[in-house]
Amino acid sequence: MRKTVAITGSAGFIGSNLADKLVALDYRVIGIDNLSMGRLENFKHLVDRHDFEFRQVDVRDLTALRNACRGADVIVHLAAYKIPRYGGALDTLLINGKGAEHVLEIGREIGAKVLLASTSDVYGKNPNLPFVETGDSVFGASTVPRWSYAVSKLFEEHLALAYREAHGVPVVLLRFFGSYGPRQHCSWWGGPQAVFIDAVLNGREIEIHGDGQQTRSFTFVSDTVDGIVRAMESDKAVGEVLNIGSDAEISILDLARLIGDLAGRSGDLKLRFIPYSRIGKSPYEDVRRRVPDLTKSKSLLGFSCRVPLKEGLLQTIAWQKSVG
Helix, strand or coil: CCCEEEEECCCCHHHHHHHHHHHHCCCEEEEEECCCCCCHHHHCCCCCCCCEEEEECCCCCHHHHHHHCCCCCEEEECCCCCCCECECHHHHHHHHHHHHHHHHHHHHHHCCEEEEEEEHHHHECCCCCCECCCCCCECCCCCCCCHHHHHHHHHHHHHHHHHHHHHCCCEEEEEECCEECCCCCCCHHHCHHHHHHHHHHCCCCEEEECCCCCEEECEEHHHHHHHHHHHHHCHHHCCCEEEECCCCEEEHHHHHHHHHHHCCCHHHCCEEEECHHHCCCCCCCCCCCCCECCHHHHHHHCCCCCCCHHHHHHHHHHHHHHCC
16 A cells, blocks of 8 residues: 655755655655745656645644644654754754654654654764764754754754653654755755855855864765665664764865866865854854764665765756756
């Protein structure tokens, strides 16, 4: 029997790519988004299909969200507000906290499996790498706004596990690492690679925060989606926290240079280093290294990334060229 999957944040980058994959796998998909950050064009090719429907709903509206999720066997909760680089910490905390609470409550009511999208940010400044799911969360002072995102996602994880303990809700917690690819936001909301590509294609300076030696791991969106689907279809994933991402580490400075090379602009690459003291209106802290331990995801899900960074960046650069 065909299962129904509700996706919050379905008009966004990961959500729309996940909707494509699930429809191709013969699932029925309910797309849910308030369109504050998502875009209708991300799934316009799905709107006339009998196995896809879209509901414009804010996850903070419990009644509307409950109606939208009616009949769902699985809820994949991707809707979120990201790191408040330039303000917006209140939105980050309230949207993420209340949205997760509503999704979990609906999951309890209708007996749905709930996959909750978390983030590598929950590891914070933990110096022990690679990050293992049982590792510590190490955050800075509460006066630094960036940690509000990490705290909001850690709260979501604790809330999900509490719902499992108290009500038996089958929850899966997925910590994503640096997803990128077609349909990403071409701004800081989409990540450094999105901003770097945009700058290179338009002949502008690439802004490097700090010294550029901070490292990240970047995961092509098809690999992120594959991890979500594997977790969704696995009974072994229930009650687990799982890293989903690439363990190939690269510095931000080397990422900028690689994008310049792949876009054929290495000869005139323009870099500008911006001290952390000049980012935003409040104190800003960065994470020096970020790379996942994938042992658990490989063991439970058979998950591994298939798209190398260069190949994924070439596809992403081509897409950003096509959308201007």
